[in-house]
Amino acid sequence: xxxxxxxxxxxxxxxxxxxxxxxxxxxxxxxxxxxxxxxxxxxxxxxxxxxxxxxxxxxx
Amino acid sequence: xxxxxxxxxxxxxxxxxxxxxxxxxxxxxxxxxxxxxxxxxxxxxxxxxxxxxxxxxxxxxxxxxxxxxxxxxxxxxxxxxxxxxxxxxxxxxxxxxxxxxxxxxxxxxxxxxxxxxxxxxxxxxxxxxxxxxxxxxxxxxxxxxxxxxxxxxxxxxxxxxxxxxxxxxxxxxxxxxxxxxxxxxxxxxxxxxxxxxxxxxxxxxxxxxxxxxxxxxxxxxxxxxxxxxxxxxxxxxxxxxxxxxxxxxxxxxxxxxxxxx
Amino acid sequence: xxxxxxxxxxxxxxxxxxxxxxxxxxxxxxxxxxxxxxxxxxxxxxxxxxxxxxxxxxxxxxxxxxxxxxxxxxxxxxxxxxxxxxxxxxxxxxxxxxxxxxxxxxxxxxxxxxxxxxxxxxxxxxxxxxxxxxxxxxxxxxxxxxxxxxxxxxxxxxxxxxxxxxxxxxxxxxxxxxxxxxxxxxxxxxxxxxxxxxxxxxxxxxxxxxxxxxxxxxxxxxxxxxx
Numbered sequence: 001x002x003x004x005x006x007x008x009x010x011x012x013x014x015x016x017x018x019x020x021x022x023x024x025x026x027x028x029x030x031x032x033x034x035x036x037x038x039x040x041x042x043x044x045x046x047x048x049x050x051x052x053x054x055x056x057x058x059x060x
Numbered sequence: 061x062x063x064x065x066x067x068x069x070x071x072x073x074x075x076x077x078x079x080x081x082x083x084x085x086x087x088x089x090x091x092x093x094x095x096x097x098x099x100x101x102x103x104x105x106x107x108x109x110x111x112x113x114x115x116x117x118x119x120x121x122x123x124x125x126x127x128x129x130x131x132x133x134x135x136x137x138x139x140x141x142x143x144x145x146x147x148x149x150x151x152x153x154x155x156x157x158x159x160x161x162x163x164x165x166x167x168x169x170x171x172x173x174x175x176x177x178x179x180x181x182x183x184x185x186x187x188x189x190x191x192x193x194x195x196x197x198x199x200x201x202x203x204x205x206x207x208x209x210x211x212x213x214x215x216x217x218x219x220x221x222x223x224x225x226x227x228x229x230x231x232x233x234x235x236x237x238x239x240x241x242x243x244x245x246x247x248x249x250x251x252x253x254x255x256x257x258x259x260x261x262x263x264x265x266x267x268x269x270x271x272x273x274x275x276x277x278x279x280x281x282x283x284x285x286x287x288x289x290x291x292x293x294x295x296x297x298x299x300x301x302x303x304x305x306x307x308x309x310x311x312x313x314x315x316x317x318x319x320x321x
Numbered sequence: 322x323x324x325x326x327x328x329x330x331x332x333x334x335x336x337x338x339x340x341x342x343x344x345x346x347x348x349x350x351x352x353x354x355x356x357x358x359x360x361x362x363x364x365x366x367x368x369x370x371x372x373x374x375x376x377x378x379x380x381x382x383x384x385x386x387x388x389x390x391x392x393x394x395x396x397x398x399x400x401x402x403x404x405x406x407x408x409x410x411x412x413x414x415x416x417x418x419x420x421x422x423x424x425x426x427x428x429x430x431x432x433x434x435x436x437x438x439x440x441x442x443x444x445x446x447x448x449x450x451x452x453x454x455x456x457x458x459x460x461x462x463x464x465x466x467x468x469x470x471x472x473x474x475x476x477x478x479x480x481x482x483x484x485x486x487x488x489x490x491x492x493x494x495x496x497x498x499x500x501x502x503x504x505x506x507x508x509x510x511x512x513x514x515x516x517x518x519x520x521x522x523x524x525x526x527x528x529x530x531x532x533x534x535x536x537x538x539x540x541x542x543x544x545x546x547x548x
Binding site: 145193197198200201203204207208211212217220221224225228229232235 | 482488494545
Binding site: 004007008009010013014016017018020021024025027028029031032033035036037039040041043044046047 | 119123292
């Protein structure tokens with residue numbers, strides 16, 4: 001097991017590479033989710049502002 | 061109109077694509093993750109160490125698939141940009157712009173892992189040979205496309221301008237791929253062939269191919285997720301988007317009530 | 322030439338652009354001053370030993386002129402965009418790519434040609450070897466029109482943006498890199514007494530291609546930006 005993690009002495013290069021791979025792809029997977037939430041929240045806000053304007057009799 | 065053309069037009073409609081992309085994207089992520097774990101197990105545990113590079117060669121299972129994906133993503137983006145510019149298809153615009161960040165991410169991983177592999181093997185973190193330089197230029201092209209897309213207010217015009225830039229930058233792709241043949245480079249030549257035998261051991265080849273498949277699926281998963289958001293932004297005023305926004309809000313409220321109650 | 326023909330339109334455009342540059346002829350000094358400053362910074366940073374400077378002289382002059390040209394690129398369409406004549410140009414019945422080719426040519430004549438003229442002086446400041454001097458001028462004669470043509474396509478994409486300086490540099494860099502590699506490569510080969518014809522021929526080939534294709538791409542990009 002220790003041999004596996006030591007990677008023949010190259011652990012300092014191999015494991016950071018794998019870390020970069022996982023971290024960057026994880027960020028890439030999460031980013032659209034966050035953006036989707038932000039976009040939908042903004043749309044809801046816009047809709048609410050419009051319906052409140054309409055219900056108060058203001059011209060749209 | 062025959063069934064295929066009808067299906068094709070249906071797919072292009074934003075609300076339909078949004079639904080399909082949701083299901084398909086989740087499937088791509090799931091299968092991609094599974095195949096990726098399998099491939100990494102084969103590469104990290106099962107494959108024997110290289111006679112020349114020892115265990116450091118195992119970076120190949122990340123470096124090469126990401127390099128392939130960086131090029132594939134660009135090709136996908138350019139093809140969609142072409143369709144968007146010639147036929148003005150909205151979905152192609154969104155697909156093209158959604159592939160840019162994913163391609164840039166893969167190219168970035170390629171450069172970083174290549175650098176981490178180069179230090180023990182060549183003794184240098186970086187060298188200005190043709191393959192590395194053209195790959196770095198590819199990253200700059202990606203960043204330029206993303207920058208241009210974000211700089212223009214109108215989303216459709218922005219997609220067209222950035223798509224045009226993507227097409228102008230296509231010349232770099234063959235340069236990246238063939239740079240190891242055309243110039244004397246430090247970087248290794250191609251060992252995996254599409255046709256004919258590859259110059260790599262079978263125990264190392266199958267994890268590599270599995271990782272290539274996994275990264276392709278991950279690319280499509282991310283692409284579909286980003287395309288869904290892009291369609292929401294583009295069609296913000298339409299009824300189908302409003303319905304989704306309200307449903308999402310109701311779900312968020314219900315979640316909040318569940319946690320407070 | 323008959324008024325209303327494409328030839329007379331091109332002639333009118335060239336005359337107009339030259340007149341406009343002549344009216345602000347002080348501004349034409351800006352790229353020259355910039356290139357001079359960049360070149361002057363290197364001996365200050367690296368020390369004045371002629372041997373050190375001679376090794377990097379051709380490359381530094383090339384980069385300085387490239388950067389000066391990049392700064393000057395913004396003036397290609399800005400004035401016309403701000404007073405509305407760019408839209409008139411796009412709407413004209415004549416071939417837009419031909420008109421743009423004329424504009425780019427005048428721009429090159431007024432910004433890049435002065436830089437090429439002072440290139441030997443810049444080289445001398447860095448102790449550039451005598452035989453390399455003329456290879457440098459020749460390489461610049463081939464490279465700077467290429468840079469103007471490629472740059473014009475990118476400027477067309479960012480026309481009208483307010484703070485487009487950094488974005489323009491980012492867009493243009495991937496296209497400039499091969500030109501720089503071949504141009505400076507030819508000079509460095511000449512300095513090492515190696516054959517230098519091949520990179521120059523590559524530049525020439527690229528220039529011929531760009532002369533035909535870049536105005537077309539620039540017209541398409543302009544239409545997208547102004548749509």
